[in-house]
Amino acid sequence: MAAPLPHPSMTPPPGERLVRFVGDRLRFEVHDARQARPPANWAARLRTNLGRGAALRREIIQAHARGAPPAGASWRDIPMQRHERGWFLELPLNETGFFSAKAYLLDHRGWQHWPEGHDFGVSVHPDWARTANTIYCAFPRLHGRTRTARVTADPALEARLQSLDAAGYTVIPPSGKLRDLLPQLPHIVDTLGCRILHLLPLGPTPTTYARFGRFGSPYACLDLTAVDPALVEFDKRTTGIEQFLELAHATHRHGARLFLDIVINHTGWGSTLQENWPQWFVRKPDGEFHSPGAWGTTWEDLVELKQDSVALWDVIADSLLVWCRRGVDGFRCDAGYMVPVPAWQYIIARVRDEFPDVVFLLEGLGGAWEATEALLTHGGMQWAYSELFQNFSALQVNGYLDHALKQSARVGTLIHYSETHDNDRLAAQTSAARPVPGDAHAALPATGQPSSSAPPGRAWSLLRNHLCALASVHGGYGFTGGVEWLADEKIRVHGCTGLNWGANENLVAELGRLNRLLAENPCFFDGAKITRLNPGDSDVLALLRESAEGKDAVLVLVNLSPGESRTLTLAASKLPGDAFFPPGGRGAGGGGGLFDLISASAPPIRWNGDQISFSLAPAAAHCLATTDKPAGLRGDAYRAARARAAWAVQALCQVRPAESIDGFDWRELAAAVDRSPRDFLITASAPLRDPESAAGSPPFPNVIEWTAADARRFTVVPPNHWLLFEDEAPFRLTLDIRNPQSETRGTQHISSIPAAGRHIAALAPRADAADATIRLERLTSHASRLTAELRFLPAAPGSAPPAPRPTDLALLTNGRGAMARLAADLGRVNSKYDCVLGANLHPALPVDRHVFAKRLRAWINADGFITPLNFHNLARFTAGPPAVWRFVAQAGDGRTVEVQLTADLLPGRNTTVFCFSRPGASEARGKQLPAEADVRLTVRLDIEDRGFHSETKHNAAAHDHFARHSHAFAPEPRQQHGSAP
Structure with missing residues (x-):
């Protein structure tokens, strides 16, 4: 009877997805579910492209360029190690990207047995993205003189401007500048604690042609790499790009990162792409250009790109690389789901090849979740917009958070923006269904003072920000500029609205406290376990957050009802240890020794047997902990240690096979790097340099x-x-x-x-x-x-000799003081000491040299095709002596002619000899001219008559000197010129 077929079982399961970070390690296991112990003559392999990021990117780029599927050269099989039940393998994660793997069993016959299901996939994010991914979205146009206004709408002024529009004039009010953001960085980064500055698109917007609205939309971009002149301060010293570089440098100096909103699904009318490559745009059957849209709205100021051309993808990738070189650390991909996965694969592969740590944030609102998952995995992106901001009821919030928590751990971090630039302002609402009455938007002068009265939506805005921050994964939380000032005028991308900047009533302190919590407490870091404890229909959200180390835990409570108090009762068994027992024991009131990390005091707590009840005021939010400071590694100390560990893992993977680096403790790696980076690098590479060295022998210091x-x-x-x-x-x-x-x-x-x-x-x-x-x-x-x-x-x-450079030199001497100094680029002069002949005129002693010829230039006439012999056609150069130049000149019809020039000084004589020759057929390369073809040389010497340290000036005296002291003599076959002694 035939033995039953094996049933391979793999961990992580086939088809599963995980998010990890550079510096982590990933363990794979496989066993036969039908056997308790693996057969002795069986083995297991892991087939994967982990650790082969460069090869994978090359495959993607080459495959799309050739219109063929990837060749699979990035995949390899790694032997797994045997253990009691099966086999295992641990691999370090040393590069950003999406990678796949699948383990299989290999029986004694060499037959492969694979687990059922698709490949396992892991999305590896940059190490810096583990924590505190707190985002401040800034619309630079709004940061000018209207920044302090609560409302900028002025119907009377707009009516006057429209009369000018009707008369054919273009009226565009002043815009905020990039430099207006510079003095706000301490507020954004230091006070609010945001670690990412996200800028709306910076490209030029329409002005006189196809402009919509008073200012035009930044999403109607006209040039992928330019900066809108409206955002540039005219100072006669700097360009728009240089002013952007100022902002990028200042952002990085404050310890933050810079994200840029990009638009690659469409452009504005009359963009450089549309004018130069109209074939890249979508047209209707009647030939009219097509405008994209979403949610039933057509964006008439935009024209849609076709994403079926690798040439277009190259232009887009090149533009993103330009912005990366200017200091951009990540991109918010507007309407990214409208661009197909293959296009993103190609574009991101090209960008990541040069900038491996760049993050791509997908704006997939309006698209299917399947499209988002595909882009976060095979597409190469890392983050995506969460849709929590548009979920309000208890069922909606709890249901969506279950989805967001699961998918953030699987495919990519979902960023909870409390408010986006496309939606109504939170401060303009008292709840999800009750907007602020219309008279609250009475027009103020555009340059008016900030409001001193609190917008009616203060409590609602604070509630939604608490919810988004406290429910975030990896600290992925953001908001639009003005939220902190309770700005309630809706942002219009075609206009310029107020930010209420500097208002007395604000959320600055509250948002700063929230962001510091996300940045400091390990319960909001990578690896934290997040469990929802409340029923799905409860108005009180309860999240238990436990740190990866297990040393810290917090209980997040949020009352989703802005108008009514709510009580939540939980089983005590759901809470860790005895943390929530009050000092008086069960049945006592109060919050005991709990600390509220975001509010002044903990909510009222009541015990009843094994039940614990929390009473929350309307719109209240709490983050409860048993200590005011975490017990585990926290804040900047954690991020620095993780950065050192990731650095160590990447260094090890540069000099060792990844599969040989298993079982490491990231804390030990971080400590070793912190003690001495130099010693760590020496130790890391020592085994490969000298594997047979004696134990204890100090490694060679190769640093x-x-x-x-x-x-x-x-x-x-x-x-x-x-x-x-x-x-x-x-x-x-x-x-x-x-x-x-x-x-x-x-x-x-x-x-x-x-x-x-x-x-x-x-x-x-x-x-x-x-x-x-x-x-x-x-x-x-x-x-x-x-x-x-x-x-x-x-x-x-x-x-092979190294490739010559134009400035390389040949130095020739005659053994008694004379010299020639000639450039590899024949005829090039690098300094006054370059010369064809610097003679020593004393017969016995070295004296100051005298220069008679500065340079030699030559041209070849090959069957009527005249070409200078210089660096542009130099195939080989040897400095000698003798110095040898090998030129390959074009002779038309795909033919070439090779010319060799040899130069040397005769020993003991003030004589430089040049010899031109054509290599024989056996030495020549390419399609050569036939022997009977006409080939001629023209050689020109620039003569001088000066001391070695002097210079010849073109003036009347020099002209007279050469006219009187030069003479012609004519030995066969050419006339020559010489200088008088």
């Missing part, structure tokens, strides 16, 4: 340390050496590799992390040769940028 003082030096990095950057201030570093032969990508961008009392970054060891430039931006109050040159040396001498 080159670089500080700001080295910026003036040319730093040489030996093969297989780390380059460790250290500075007293945080910094961002860009490495540009110039030579095209390098196997490493052309540009790398690195951000520093805090370690050992300084800020550090590192470049991994490499074996191939490369010349590179580093640009280091120090995040200090005064922008400081350093530039330096690097040379990475090869592990072994290469068989």
Whole structure:
């Protein structure tokens, strides 16, 4: 009887999705569910593309460019380790992206047995996105002189402006500037505690052509990389891009990140894309351009792009890379669900190849959840808009939060915006169904003072912000600028509305307290366990949040009813330990020793047997804990330790196979890096360099340390050496590799992390040769940028000479003081000391050289095609002596002609000899000219008559000197010129 087929069972289950972060580790297990112990002659493998992010991105890019499915070269099989019931494998997560894996069993015959179901998938987010992803959405236009107004609507003024419109005039009032946001950064980052500044689109908006509204919409973008001149302060010193760079630098200096709203589904009418590539836009059957829309509304000021062209995707990807190079850390993808997954895959792969830590935030409102899940996984995005802001009843809120908590752990963080720029202001409502009466919007002058009266929606706004923040995952919570000032005028993207900035009645303190809680308490960090305790129809939301370490827990209580008190009764068994027992024992009143982390006092609590009741005032919110400060690692200390651990994991994966790095404790890695980054790097790479070294033998210190003082030096990095950057201030570093032969990508961008009392970054060891430039931006109050040159040396001498540079030199001598100094770029002059002949005129002693010829230039006429012999057609250069140039010049019809020039000084003589030749057919390359073809050379020498340290000036005296002292002599076959002695 045949043995029953195995039934492989895998953990995590096939088809499951998980969210993890760079620096984490992921454990896989597989076993045969029909056998208690695995057969001795069986094995298990994990097939995965984890750790192969670069190869996966190349596959995506090449597949779309060629119109073919990915080749699968990023996948590999990793042997799993045997344990009692089956097999397991732990892998470190060292790069951002979406990866897949599936384990299988391998029997004694070599047959594969796979678990049922789809591949497991993990979305790996950047390490910095673990906590406190608190977002401030700013519409730069609103931060000008109307910022302090509660309401800007002025019907009388608008009527006068419309009369000018009717007469053909264009009237656009002043806009806020990017520089208006600069002085608000301390308020946004320090006071409110927001760690991400999200800007609405910055591109030029329509003015005289197809403008809708008084100002035009920023979503009707006309240029993907330009800055709207309306947002730029005219100062005759800086450009709009430079003023954006000021804002980016200041944001980073405050310890925050910068997100930019992007629009790639459509443009405004007359955009650069529409004018230059109209074929990329959707047309109706009658040829009219199509305008997109949603929720039954057509956006007539927009024209929709077709997303079926890789050329368009390249333009979009290039534009995003431009913004990343300017300092953008993430993108809010407007109407992202309207762009197909393959387009996003391609665009994000191209961006992530250069900027691996960029986050893509999907605005998928109005799209199906299936589209959101696809974009958060295979599409390559990390975050998406939550829809909590448009759920209000108890059933809606509880039901949606169950979905949001589950999916944030599976596919990507859902960001709870309490208010978006598309919706009515929270402060303009007293509840979800009761907007503020119309007279509350009486018009004020655009430059009026902020309101001193509280908008009627204060309690409602505070309730919704409490709900969104306290129910967030990874601290993913945001709001639109003005929420903190109880702004109640709805934002109109075609206009300029007030923010009520500086109002006496505000939520600044409350929102600041909320954001600090999300940033400090580990119950709101990655890995926290979140459990809803209340019934689904309860008006009181109860969330138990327990930290990943298990050392801290908080109970979140929110009364969803803005008008009535509510009581929630829970079983005591649902709460951790004895935390909620009052000092007087069961049955006593009050909150005992509980601390409310966001309110002045805990709510009334009543015990009845094993039941505990909480009484909440209307719209009340509480975050209850047994201590006022967490017991576990918290706040910046946690983020810094995690950053060091992620840095360590990435460093280890640069020099070791990922599967060999298992069982690590991130706390130990972080501590090792903090003790000495240099020693950690040395130890990390030691086993691979010398696996047979004796135990205890000190490893070779293969680390080159670089500080700001080295910026003036040319730093040489030996093969297989780390380059460790250290500075007293945080910094961002860009490495540009110039030579095209390098196997490493052309540009790398690195951000520093805090370690050992300084800020550090590192470049991994490499074996191939490369010349590179580093640009280091120090995040200090005064922008400081350093530039330096690097040379990475090869592990072994290469068989091919390095590619010449135009400024490379050949230095030739005659053995008694004369010299020639010639550039690889024939005819190029780098300095006054370059010369064809610098003669030593004394017969026996070295004296100051005398320059007779400055440079030599040559042209070849190959069968009628004239080409200069210079760096543009230089195939090879050897400095010698003798110096040798090999040129390949075009001769028409795909033919080439090769010319070799050899130059040397005759020993003991003030004579430079040049020899031009054509290689024989056996040495030549490509389609050569036939031997009978006409090939001629024109050679021109620039003569001089000066001392070595002097310079020849073109003036009357010099002209007279050369006219009187030059003479012609004519030996066969050419006439020549010489200088008088």
